[in-house]
Amino acid sequence: MLLIRCPYCEAERPEVEFTYAGEAHIARPADPSALSDDEWRDFLFIRTNPRGRHFERWRHMHGCGRFFNAVRDTVTDKFAMTYKAGTPRPGDEEIALASASAAADSAASVKDARP
Amino acid sequence: MLLANHPLLGKTITGDTASRLSIRAAEDVARFSLRIDPASAPSAGAAFGTPLPTRIGGMVEAGGRTALQLGPDEWVLTAPGADSDGIADAFAALQEPHSLVDVGHREVGILVEGEAAALALRSAIAFDVEAMAVGTGCRTLFDKAQIVLIREDKNRFRIEVWRSFADHVWGILHAVSREIALGL
Numbered sequence: 001m002l003l004i005r006c007p008y009c010e011a012e013r014p015e016v017e018f019t020y021a022g023e024a025h026i027a028r029p030a031d032p033s034a035l036s037d038d039e040w041r042d043f044l045f046i047r048t049n050p051r052g053r054h055f056e057r058w059r060h061m062h063g064c065g066r067f068f069n070a071v072r073d074t075v076t077d078k079f080a081m082t083y084k085a086g087t088p089r090p091g092d093e094e095i096a097l098a099s100a101s102a103a104a105d106s107a108a109s110v111k112d113a114r115p
Numbered sequence: 116m117l118l119a120n121h122p123l124l125g126k127t128i129t130g131d132t133a134s135r136l137s138i139r140a141a142e143d144v145a146r147f148s149l150r151i152d153p154a155s156a157p158s159a160g161a162a163f164g165t166p167l168p169t170r171i172g173g174m175v176e177a178g179g180r181t182a183l184q185l186g187p188d189e190w191v192l193t194a195p196g197a198d199s200d201g202i203a204d205a206f207a208a209l210q211e212p213h214s215l216v217d218v219g220h221r222e223v224g225i226l227v228e229g230e231a232a233a234l235a236l237r238s239a240i241a242f243d244v245e246a247m248a249v250g251t252g253c254r255t256l257f258d259k260a261q262i263v264l265i266r267e268d269k270n271r272f273r274i275e276v277w278r279s280f281a282d283h284v285w286g287i288l289h290a291v292s293r294e295i296a297l298g299l
């Protein structure tokens with residue numbers, strides 16, 4: 001089972017407590033009535049579906065209840081980092097830093113994991 | 116006619132010896148779900164009579180009343196059953212925008228005590244129960260049922276579960292306590 005870090009609970013929690021909620025950073029149209037059919041189609045259905053790094057939403061459904069964002073590799077299933085909803089998409093440097101410190105943390109001690 | 120329905124009332128599961136594992140239905144209490152802006156938490160704590168914890172998982176207990184933070188703006192408050200109306204009145208007088216919902220009849224409590232308590236819970240909970248700090252609590256899943264788990268002491272846990280899931284959780288605890296008693 002995957003362990004996912006909830007940025008609100010500030011803890012690694014088991015995957016079963018979470019639900020997946022699709023791609024992140026898709027802004028709702030500011031003026032919905034002005035949208036053409038094609039623009040609506042793109043907003044509702046067209047997703048990047050990348051092979052590799054993916055910015056996605058998760059919800060800590062059976063925990064704090066909050067939606068947040070995660071950076072996950074769709075090939076390895078490895079989470080690089082998670083961050084609170086509403087914060088901007090992290091840059092390459094920030095992601096590299098976060099995943100390096102997470103790797104160091106988990107190597108240092110598994111028993112420090114706070115539920 | 117309305118009938119009180121407590122699926123676990125008076126039930127007990129004794130393990131091989133009481134010191135290793137003992138599971139029983141907890142006394143009923145008053146429970147409230149509180150949603151409020153964390154910036155207003157101090158005034159909510161004043162209304163409740165016990166300060167609210169300020170981090171998720173944190174728990175504050177004073178004078179028989181307990182406040183546990185479940186989410187960024189969500190707390191569960193428990194108190195002796197007789198305090199229920201007084202708490203509702205105190206929050207009705209609170210000027211800050213908030214929502215206080217009486218969920219006292221929605222849930223039942225189960226106490227899991229003894230040296231093997233963490234072992235028993237581990238059978239159906241996916242996180243490291245042993246690593247949970249004493250005096251904290253969290254919402255999680257027990258098998259497929261959502262619960263709130265509180266670690267009251269090193270060897271004493273409390274499960275709060277919706278009454279419709281209570282039989283399911285109880286059945287698993289029953290099976291697990293047999294396995295532990297038989298040394299499986």
Ligand SMILES: [Zn+2]
Nearest residue numbers: 006009060064
């Ligand atoms: Zn959370």
